[in-house]
Structure formats: C-alpha cells, structure tokens
Amino acid sequence: VRLKYVFWLDASLLFLFCALEVVPFTGLLLHEWVGLAVVPMIVVHLLLSWTWIASSTRGLVRSPSWRGRVNYLLNLLLFASVTAVVYSGILISQDAVPAMTGKTAIRLDGIFSWRYVHNRSANLVLFLAGMHLAMNWTWSVAAARKILAFGSEIRR
Numbered sequence: 001v002r003l004k005y006v007f008w009l010d011a012s013l014l015f016l017f018c019a020l021e022v023v024p025f026t027g028l029l030l031h032e033w034v035g036l037a038v039v040p041m042i043v044v045h046l047l048l049s050w051t052w053i054a055s056s057t058r059g060l061v062r063s064p065s066w067r068g069r070v071n072y073l074l075n076l077l078l079f080a081s082v083t084a085v086v087y088s089g090i091l092i093s094q095d096a097v098p099a100m101t102g103k104t105a106i107r108l109d110g111i112f113s114w115r116y117v118h119n120r121s122a123n124l125v126l127f128l129a130g131m132h133l134a135m136n137w138t139w140s141v142a143a144a145r146k147i148l149a150f151g152s153e154i155r156r
C-alpha cells in the first residue's frame with residue numbers, strides 16, 4: 001500500500017516537472033499554480049524518503065562509499081536548485097502570487113533579474129532530476145513492475 005502511494009506520487013512529480021519545464025505546454029497561469037502545487041508534494045516526497053536521508057547522512061560520516069557520496073551530493077544539489085527555482089518563480093510570478101497578495105506583478109525586464117535565476121535553476125533542475133531518476137532507476141523499474149503488474153506473467 002505504501003509503495004503504491006510513493007510510486008504514484010513520484011510518477012506525478014516526474015510528469016509535473018516535465019510539464020513545468022515547457023511553459024507553453026500549460027500556459028503561464030497554470031505553470032505558476034502547478035509550480036506552487038508541487039511544493040507540498042516535494043515535502044511529502046522528502047518525508048517519505050526520510051529513512052534514506054537520515055541513514056545516508058549518518059553513513060556519510062561513518063562509512064562513506066563513492067556511490068553514496070555522489071548520490072548524496074546529487075540530492076543536495078537537486079534540493080538547492082528546486083528551492084531556487086520555486087523562490088525565484090514566486091518573485092517573478094505574473095499571475096498566481098500577485099492574485100494572492102493583491103500586489104502588482106514585477107516587470108519581466110531589467111539588468112539583473114530573478115527571471116535569469118529562474119531560467120538557470122530550471123535548467124539545473126531538469127539535469128539533476130534526470131540524474132536523480134537514473135540513480136534510482138532500479139527501484140523505479142521494480143516499483144513500476146509491481147504496481148502496473150508488468151511482467152506478471154513472468155512471475156506467475
């Protein structure tokens with residue numbers, strides 16, 4: 001039952017991140033709302049991964065392996081870039097955030113801009129989320145097999 005929730009949450013996150021990377025796919029208004037909706041989903045994703053986070057943090061100090069180190073660094077960078085993309089997204093928001101705060105949206109120009117940060121961190125998220133999926137590929141395929149009952153004829 002737990003695996004089912006984890007799997008569908010992760011699958012939804014994967015789909016929503018793909019949609020978020022291509023703004024014209026949803027339009028900007030939906031992009032902003034989806035971008036905000038993804039935040040609580042990520043929090044749940046992290047809470048469900050808490051055992052890993054806790055044990056690998058301990059393992060990093062006690063018995064570091066190269067795979068463990070790389071994976072840990074990757075996940076840390078992914079967390080940082082998702083935080084950056086959401087933070088900058090909120091600051092450049094043209095619809096969703098102004099609608100909630102009642103303030104006028106900032107103009108999307110200027111020399112230094114959060115728009116630049118948003119674009120760059122979105123690129124990073126795309127790359128790192130891809131690596132994250134690759135790192136957890138064995139788990140993902142095994143979970144997909146179980147839940148979607150692929151290859152059930154093989155098991156029987």
Ligand code: HEM
Nearest residue numbers: 020021023032035036085086089090092093094115119122
């Ligand atoms: C959570 C993950 C998010 C990802 C992966 C993401 C990704 C992207 C990407 C790839 C673009 C297109 C950049 C370009 O034009 O080259 C973009 C634009 C934009 N995003 Fe996001 N975004 C996210 C969250 C948000 C949030 C939460 C908001 C606001 C509430 C937001 C507001 C915007 C705005 C206003 C633009 C247009 C900026 C422009 O025209 O340059 N985004 N986003």
